[in-house]
Amino acid sequence: MADVIARDLRVARVERRITLHKFARRKSTIAFLMALPLITIVACLVVYPALYSIHLATLNKSMQHFVGFGNFEFLFRRNTFWMVVEQSLLFAVTAVIFKAVVGFVVAHFVHNLPAKGQRKWRGMLLIPWVIPPAMSTLAWLWLFDPSYSAFNWVFAHLGIPQIAWLGNPYWARFCVILVNVWVGSPFFMIMYLAALKSVPEQLHEAAAIDGANWLQKIWYINVPMMRNIIQITALFSLIVTFANFDIVKILTNGGPVDQTHVFATWAFTLAIWGNDIPLGASVSLFMAPILAIAAFFILRNVRRRGNEA
């Protein structure tokens, strides 16, 4: 009798384990099916092409046979390539630094205003970020026009010499960076403004009592409190700026004499116009190391932030 009961109990327990197991499996199966479209899109349209471009970079121009590092050796021997490396780094680093500085300063000015008026100013200041970059760059192209430049018209009236904005390599580099700063700094402004809102007002009051001036308040309170956001925003922007295409393509198309090409525009010129897909792929792969480094730090910061919360 006792044996039978014990056996029944065991059976029941086993059965329950099976149903629990089945339940868990069912839940995870449903979850997996729900994530399947995402997995498909990411695998087919992002991961596969990214890996495929590594394979492409090792082929010759007609994509008939394997040349190993041939494309890279060819690139290393070309002056244009080193120019592009230099310009890409100069462009990305300078633009991110200026965007961060402008965004930081503007965020503080907006934060100083009474709460009621802030919305209006924030709304106006974010407009450059909302306009599609291809369209706003056209406006800049027209502002920099060689014969009708509206800036040069102002300069002429102020007695300042005319500037060949996009004709001179140095000014062209300046213009590309300027337009990028114009497009990108509103994003920094919004991020820093959000971070500023989370700095407790008591800290500023305490500092004011201790006799700190505005610069000390910013440097010793705001910067440390906002450090995580400052880093994440700068790294995000570094990735986007480093991979920038629209602005350079429309404003200078790499010219004058390839002086303003960045990796993305040069890869496009080689692959689509020059019909040398493997060479273009090798050029675009040079973006990967910087992206990987930036991604590593972003992920670390985001994780750390997650732990704090």
Next chain:
Amino acid sequence: MTMTTATATATSGKVRVARYGSISRGRRKTLFWSYVFLILFVIFFLTPPVYMLITSLKTSAEISAATNPWWVYHPTLSNYIELLTQNQYLTFFRNSAIVSVCVVSLTMVVSVLAAFALARMRFWGSATLATGVFLTYLIPDTLLFIPLFKTFAFIHDKTGIELINHWWVLIILYPTLTVPFCTWIMIGYFASIPKELDEAALIDGAGYMQMLTRIFIPVAIPGIIAATIFCFTVSWANFLYPLAFTTSADQLVLPVGIVTTLIRGDVYNWGQIMTGALLGAAPPLIIYAFLMDYYISGLTAGATKG
């Protein structure tokens, strides 16, 4: 102990009273300089769009007459009328609109489902997948277009399906940019919904789909709006994919259409280019004007939720 705190508050109170006047004067000064500098920054930020508007109201004759470029002497809407009665520009607009709407709906369905699964229903490898989604968001389109271009040519060779030079191919391409980011911010929004809500739903006998449609989607509506706006802006503004994948005039979308067809050789018809660009920038600007708060919360959610 109580003594010291009492004196501390007393002294700090005294200090505050003593410096009260100077603080308020300081505030007024800060406010004044903030306005001065903000006006300068607003001028810098708004010069290009305002200049677009000024130029769009001019005739070609006035533009080439080298008068004051910052003023319109004979305002006219002829550029707008010309563009809006021209079939070509309307085709670009239609292509852009269809592509954006399709991409937005596709992305939102895919990313809301996936974000729900990743945020609430754990499965093997779900944590890794969530990180992976974030990492794929960081891979730019400038790295992907060459292998995708080659893959599409390869598909054409093998199956005869022509994928290059059709506007609808952009519906396949844009999700590479929108899906990872939207999934990422939706995971953030879903994770912030209290667990008690779904436990209550489970006890009441709701299935997972019901839990998603009855609880998660209604609660996360602000997040969904923010993600939708992001998605729309990205697919409206992308320039690289259409430039690489479409060439014939009737297959172009707005950004590329304006750049390639309104600039004929070295002839720049600036009045029309600026009008086209301004009209092309209008949909995102209108959405932004009405839904600014959602727009901003979408911007900040990407990096602050995690």
